[in-house]
Amino acid sequence: MNQQPLDTKPLYQKTVWVQDLLKTTDFTVDISSEPFIIENIRQHKTTEGSPFIRLEITDKTGKIPARIWNEDFPSCNIHEIKEGDIVLIWGNLTQFRERRYIRVTKLKIIAEDNVNIGELTNTALQADLDTLWTKLTQIIASIKNPYIRQLLNNLFSDPKIANAFKTTAAAEMVHHDYIGGLLDHTLEMIDIAEVILKHYPQADRDIVVAGIILHDIGKILEYETKRTVVKRTKQGYLLGHIYLGLELINKYLPAGFPEEYKLQLFHVVLAHHGELEYGSPVRPATIEAIIVSAVDDISSKVKQFQKELQTKQPDSQGFGEYHKFIRTRVYFSHLARQKHKENSQDTASSNTIELTLNAESD
Numbered sequence: 521m522n523q524q525p526l527d528t529k530p531l532y533q534k535t536v537w538v539q540d541l542l543k544t545t546d547f548t549v550d551i552s553s554e555p556f557i558i559e560n561i562r563q564h565k566t567t568e569g570s571p572f573i574r575l576e577i578t579d580k581t582g583k584i585p586a587r588i589w590n591e592d593f594p595s596c597n598i599h600e601i602k603e604g605d606i607v608l609i610w611g612n613l614t615q616f617r618e619r620r621y622i623r624v625t626k627l628k629i630i631a632e633d634n635v636n637i638g639e640l641t642n643t644a645l646q647a648d649l650d651t652l653w654t655k656l657t658q659i660i661a662s663i664k665n666p667y668i669r670q671l672l673n674n675l676f677s678d679p680k681i682a683n684a685f686k687t688t689a690a691a692e693m694v695h696h697d698y699i700g701g702l703l704d705h706t707l708e709m710i711d712i713a714e715v716i717l718k719h720y721p722q723a724d725r726d727i728v729v730a731g732i733i734l735h736d737i738g739k740i741l742e743y744e745t746k747r748t749v750v751k752r753t754k755q756g757y758l759l760g761h762i763y764l765g766l767e768l769i770n771k772y773l774p775a776g777f778p779e780e781y782k783l784q785l786f787h788v789v790l791a792h793h794g795e796l797e798y799g800s801p802v803r804p805a806t807i808e809a810i811i812v813s814a815v816d817d818i819s820s821k822v823k824q825f826q827k828e829l830q831t832k833q834p835d836s837q838g839f840g841e842y843h844k845f846i847r848t849r850v851y852f853s854h855l856a857r858q859k860h861k862e863n864s865q866d867t868a869s870s871n872t873i874e875l876t877l878n879a880e881s882d
């Protein structure tokens with residue numbers, strides 16, 4: 521990633537942010553030579569058969585849909601734009617059936633050197649990646665079983681694996697779908713599991729912790745990440761991360777690795793999706809496997825709620841739009857509580873005024 525020299529400003533700086541475009545009621549906002557990253561491109565046709573392009577564009581504050589209509593194709597480089605490109609966009613904010621999008625009237629691909637990349641991608645997390653990585657290495661060092669510790673050290677002493685594990689997302693768009701998402705998801709799971717483990721002394725901490733570190737390691741081959749864009753690879757589509765992970769682990773098993781530990785660790789990885797219909801070939805049969813599967817479920821599901829609350833806006837009743845993965849509409853309870861608090865404060869202060877007025881008139 522190119523860095524801007526300290527004393528020079530990038531040519532193009534952001535003035536309009538996605539998070540504001542998603543909230544504003546001012547549809548006259550001017551979008552002119554505004555930098556974004558192209559996250560998604562799809563060709564479509566209107567019901568009348570006229571071609572148009574559906575995009576998703578991002579900056580570090582979020583993602584917003586955009587459209588290029590047929591008549592704007594000549595000014596939009598439509599044959600050259602690719603997912604992951606940094607572009608300047610001209611256009612206006614518009615709405616169709618309560619769904620807002622940017623109508624792009626002009627688009628230009630630009631080089632990364634011309635923008636402050638920190639305005640377009642979430643570099644806060646990238647800056648934290650080294651800290652997260654140190655935490656992971658400390659956790660590996662805390663594993664008592666020398667074979668399991670050696671297996672993890674073998675894997676992560678390969679710089680290709682270490683680098684991929686540090687930067688891969690944990691999903692395309694469901695949970696932890698950002699650079700470093702896999703590492704973040706893994707550490708979050710270990711934190712939760714450490715609390716759970718205190719209650720279940722029968723569970724082997726080494727198997728649980730190593731199982732968590734390894735459960736999604738196949739995602740380093742299942743996904744590739746380019747800037748903020750996470751895509752599934754061909755082997756990801758055809759083989760999936762559970763198989764890819766096991767194949768990788770198998771390659772790095774140290775000599776003499778005890779068969780019983782191998783069975784148990786492999787079982788944790790194979791069973792972590794919990795149910796056959798969720799992609800696991802076997803259901804959890806050990807206490808360690810059920811802990812890892814349950815913690816994976818917590819980390820992935822709660823994260824989706826958190827993301828919804830952070831990035832979406834509720835309707836007038838306080839509900840977000842239907843979420844196909846959560847399978848309901850999330851209720852923004854914290855906003856409702858805040859509103860309730862403000863209302864009761866308003867009522868309390870208007871009561872005070874009323875009482876004062878009554879007292880004066882008496």
Ligand SMILES: [Fe+2]
Pocket residue numbers: 735736761792793
């Ligand atoms: Fe998984």
Ligand SMILES: [Fe+2]
Pocket residue numbers: 705735736816820
């Ligand atoms: Fe996971």
